[in-house]
Amino acid sequence: MLRPITITREIFQVGGYGLTAPEDAAAYLIHFDGQAALVDAGTGRGQKQLLDQIAKTGVRPEQIVYVLLTHCHYDHSGGASGLRDYLGCPVIAHELDADFVERGDNEVTAASWYGAKLLPCPIDRRLSGARNILTLNERSITALHIPGHSPGSLAFLVESEGQTVLFAQDVHGPLDERLRSNQADYVASLHQMLALDADILCEGHYGVFRGRATVADFLRSFLEYAC
Numbered sequence: 102m103l104r105p106i107t108i109t110r111e112i113f114q115v116g117g118y119g120l121t122a123p124e125d126a127a128a129y130l131i132h133f134d135g136q137a138a139l140v141d142a143g144t145g146r147g148q149k150q151l152l153d154q155i156a157k158t159g160v161r162p163e164q165i166v167y168v169l170l171t172h173c174h175y176d177h178s179g180g181a182s183g184l185r186d187y188l189g190c191p192v193i194a195h196e197l198d199a200d201f202v203e204r205g206d207n208e209v210t211a212a213s214w215y216g217a218k219l220l221p222c223p224i225d226r227r228l229s230g231a232r233n234i235l236t237l238n239e240r241s242i243t244a245l246h247i248p249g250h251s252p253g254s255l256a257f258l259v260e261s262e263g264q265t266v267l268f269a270q271d272v273h274g275p276l277d278e279r280l281r282s283n284q285a286d287y288v289a290s291l292h293q294m295l296a297l298d299a300d301i302l303c304e305g306h307y308g309v310f311r312g313r314a315t316v317a318d319f320l321r322s323f324l325e326y327a328c
Contacts, residue, residue: 105130105154108301108309109261115139115154117306121147124215126176126305129268131259132160136238138167140257140268141305142192145180145220152187166190167235169244171270172251173198174280175212175219177305182222191225193235195246198253199224208279209251228255247294249287250274256294267316269294270305273323291324 106114108129114120116128125143128151137160143151152162165188170178173194181192181202194202201209205221212219228244235242243258247269256269272294276282295317302310302319310316 105158106309108303109264109266111261112259112266112303113158114303114309115158116141116143116147116151120154121150124176125151125180126174126270127303127308129303130155130158130160131237131242131261132158132164133238133240135164137165138169138235138237138242139165139184140169140303141171141177141270142168142180142184144176144215144217145183148180148183148187151180151184162188166237168192169235169242169255169257170194170198170202170224171256171268171305172254173201173206173210174251174271175207175210175215175217177270178202178210178222179212179217179219182220185222185225192222193226193228193244194224195244195253195255196227196229197248198251199227209281211280245293247290249283249290250276250280252281252283254290258297258299264300265297266301266303267294267297267299268303272302272304272320273307288324291320295320295324 113130129140131138205219207213233244245256302316
């Protein structure tokens with residue numbers, strides 16, 4: 102099994118193919134001076150491996166103060182309930198996706214696509230509107246509503262080592278009416294992310310992209326497809 106991938110000295114990829122269960126989307130750890138946030142939770146099938154990968158970064162379980170869900174889909178949210186129980190920290194999601202996680206909706210979360218059932222998880226804080234600021238040891242994590250792939254998709258934006266880092270899972274889609282996807286919203290969200298001019302993009306299945314031009318090219322490739 103691979104070791105965590107260092108993105109900056111404060112940010113690591115700790116979950117995803119090769120790191121945890123093969124069905125897991127990428128999970129990222131943000132660690133700011135003793136406090137940490139986990140971006141996405143995988144399916145839950147690789148929870149032990151996920152916790153082992155986190156430990157390899159030097160972060161202790163009690164230092165994790167948030168589990169941040171980018172959206173409700175099973176490969177990102179299936180492990181939320183188990184992590185919430187183990188870590189004792191709040192799970193945060195946008196209000197437009199929260200109900201699907203809380204009631205274990207296997208269709209809208211695509212759990213059925215994996216031959217699985219989503220373990221329902223309480224959402225401790227529901228974000229609303231276009232923009233929210235979360236604090237992690239007096240530093241900011243900006244949560245941006247980027248609907249399209251799902252109604253309540255979120256991106257998270259941080260500054261680390263002088264670089265703007267964007268956590269935007271499943272930029273590639275897919276769009277499917279069973280997932281409550283919306284093409285017009287998806288196109289608008291891609292434009293919104295392009296305008297951020299991020300230095301690093303941490304995506305859910307395609308990995309990590311470095312350099313503003315590389316990030317922009319990746320985002321534009323799906324904009325062209327969507328239009």
